[in-house]
Amino acid sequence: VTALRQCSDSASEPGCPLGPHRCPSPTVSPCFSADIDECSINRGGCKFGCINTPGSYQCTCPAGCKLHWNKKDCVELLKCLPGSVPPRATLTCNKTGKKDSCALTCASKAHFLPESDSSYTVSCGTPVLRQSGPQRPSNGSQQCLETVAAPIKQKASFKIKDAKCHLHPRARGKQEEAGKAGGAGGSAPCSDCHVAFVNLKCDSSKKGKGRRARNSSNKEVTRITLEFEAEIKPEEITASCNLHCLRQKVEKKLKSAIKALKKSINQERFLLRFAGMEYEVARKLSVAPDRQESCGPGQQRLGAKCVSCSQGTYYHGQTEQCVPCPPGTYQEKEGQLSCDLCPRSDAFGPVGATNITSCTGQCPPGQHSADGFKPCQPCPRGSYQPEVGRALCFPCGGGLSTRLEGAVSFQDCDTKVQCSPGHYYNTSVHRCIRCTVGTYQPDFRQNYCIACPGNTTTDFDGSTSVSQCKNRQCGGELGEYTGYIESPNYPGNYPANVECTWNINPPPKRKILIVVPEIFLPSEDECGDVLVMRKNSSPSSITTYETCQTYERPIAFTARSRKLWINFKTSEANSARGFQIPYVTYDEDYEQLVEDI
Structure with a gap:
């Protein structure tokens, strides 16, 4: 439900000289705080269902489906969009003598959440859908499944000595050494799986637990908690090693990878890579910060304050500044260390995009594709699509057709009669029906009526304007x-x-x-x-x-x-x-x- 901008509850707000809910101009009849019911306008453009919410609306999907990135279409949970690669975490490790070096590279779908001065969470990739049953409106951030089995999940928690949680760019003098961790010599935990999602939480506290508290009450205790989700590659299943056999192998390899990660973190040889920058997860207590006045990751200094990087930007660790997302990427959240890649990213599009809808290559009105991006197909005859970036076309209904492919509105459907404002075309009986009391339609040849905003209604049926909706x-x-x-x-x-x-x-x-x-x-x-x-x-x-x-x-x-x-x-x-x-x-x-x- 989107508000028609009227005057607010505050009588002192500029533009409300007459008091609460009062407007100075009588040009629009519903001069009050009111909402447009988008769900009454062709079901909000949703494929399945539409729910009104304060100030907006949400589309819903049936069980077994999730919401498309365009927030309107539905896609099957077990189906990946053609040409799309689910964002994954790239974890590599190698061993030189007794030293383990590991690196986690996140090309897209990275999320940084600072929880306090000594605690933060960073994740990479997207978790596989964890629940079944009817789907609530979702943000579409959970990835599709390409495997034939449920993901393998591993979790580990351990302490690191004499260190405090502090995500910071790796010192320049260590860059050459760091390159060995995840470079050409690094290897993935397993060749028969994909690491789909990694979540790392670092928490430092001076409070010990249980009996150990008496010995370490004045010392910094830093704990790392790691969560992994890996998918088995279906092509790796063989006659000699079935799915159950392969799962056991992958679980064993992931446990070994976690041990290597633990060693590399304790040896200060673990890196996180975002937007070409390398970060360390903690700082030894014996090492003083480079500059006391610098802000933490995800923030830049403006005057005397530290301000989070805004949407459409990311934190550049080397310059300690917020940088606009480059073309072909976007960032919806604040205070992040990188930007997300557009689907089928081709490095085109605006700088500083704040939403996936800013990505170029979306299908124009009258066309569609599985992911809403090019290459697109025109809507077949008998269907239409008025919006960009859609995965389907709406049928005219009632056996109606269109003169050409690529129709963009129901008005392009060859109806048997042309309905005037105040009416809608009923495809079941092929007649024009007057809009009922409480609804209106200002245009010709439409197949719906619009519900009056807020608690307003019309005096009669057949209304043609929102101005006829009255409180x-x-x-x-x-x-x-x-x-x-x-x-x-x-x-x-x-x-x-x-x-x-x-x-x-x-x-x-x-x-x-x-x-x-x-x-x-x-x-x-x-x-x-x-x-x-x-x-x-x-x-x-x-x-x-x-x-x-x-x-x-x-x-x-x-x-x-x-x-x-x-x-x-x-x-x-x-x-x-x-x-x-x-x-x-x-x-x-x-x-x-x-x-x-």
């Missing part, structure tokens, strides 16, 4: 010393067949002064819409004011009774702008002065 709630704020009353939907036209009642009860020894700046009621009608102010609801009670006409000149008057019962009633056919009438209460000792004024 039926009686307006105003009634206080002991000041307040106002207001016709529903003001300053837009009030709805038909509505009745409002207000009661003003001032404190003892105070009377009521009313100002009517202007009032708009249809004068051509025989008093079908009436505003009356009197002592109480009885028609015979003392009447202060009554009108059924328009007056554009302001008037002020005092109430003839100490209390006021105010009633506004409209007929079934009329509508006009209405009124906003303020009032104040004053001390009765000043009655003569007020009357003279």
Whole structure:
């Protein structure tokens, strides 16, 4: 549900001079905080289901499917998009004498999360989907499965001595030595698996646990927790080693890799590689930081503050600055160490992209492909697609066709009749149906009506504009010393067949002064819409004011009774702008002065 920008709850907000929910211009009827129901507009463009949310909406997918990156289409969980390679972590290790060197390279889908000054989490790749059943709206970040079996998961936790968690760029003097860790001589943990996801958490604390706390209460305790997910390559399954056999082999190799990782971290020979930069996970307590004034990874200094790198940028460890994402990449999150690759990345596109939708090569309207990127195919005859980057085309329905391929709207479908605004085309009966009360349609030849925003509705069916959606709630704020009353939907036209009642009860020894700046009621009608102010609801009670006409000149008057019962009633056919009438209460000792004024 996307808000129609009106005035907010704050009466002091610029552009809201009339108070909460009040707008200075009456050009748009629903001048209130309202929301557009996108799900009523062709189901929000969603392939399966649509759920309204405050300020937006979300598409949903059935069980066994996940949401496409375009947030609207659905793809099978066990199906990889053609031409797409799921982002994986590249882990390599080698051994020279008794020294183990390892490196984790993350080309895409890296995530850095600083949790405190001495704790952080970094992940690489995407975890394989962990749950089954009906799918909630998801961000599509979980990868497709190319293997025939569930992923192999390994987890290990260990301490490192005399070190504190501190992700930092590797010193220049160590670069040549570091290159050996993951260079040409490095090898992957196993040749018959892919390391799909790695999650590393580093946490430093001075609090020990259990009995060891007495011996290490004043020392820094740093703990590394590693999580692996690996996929078996299906082509490695043979007659002599089936799937179960292969899983056992891979599990054994991963355990060996974790041991090598543990040694390399303790020997300061483990690297994390992001965007061409090499990082170490911890710093020995005996080594002082290079510069005390520098900010942590993912941040740059602006004046006296450290500010996270914004969306569309990444942290460059060498310059300690935030750098825009290069063409062919994007970054949706703040404070990251690299940018994610666009699907089928070709190094084209804008600099500093903040979303995958900025990636070039998306299918234009009227075309589609499995991943929403080129090469694309035109929508076949009898279907259409109004949006970019889509994986499907919508059928016209009802056996309707289009004159050509590549249609971009339902208006391109060869309907048997042409529907005018206020109607929609029903493909089941091939007739134009009037939009029901509470909906409208401003265009010709459409197959849906749009729901009125917020708590508004229309007076009749067949409405053609959002301006015909009206709030039926009686307006105003009634206080002991000041307040106002207001016709529903003001300053837009009030709805038909509505009745409002207000009661003003001032404190003892105070009377009521009313100002009517202007009032708009249809004068051509025989008093079908009436505003009356009197002592109480009885028609015979003392009447202060009554009108059924328009007056554009302001008037002020005092109430003839100490209390006021105010009633506004409209007929079934009329509508006009209405009124906003303020009032104040004053001390009765000043009655003569007020009357003279």
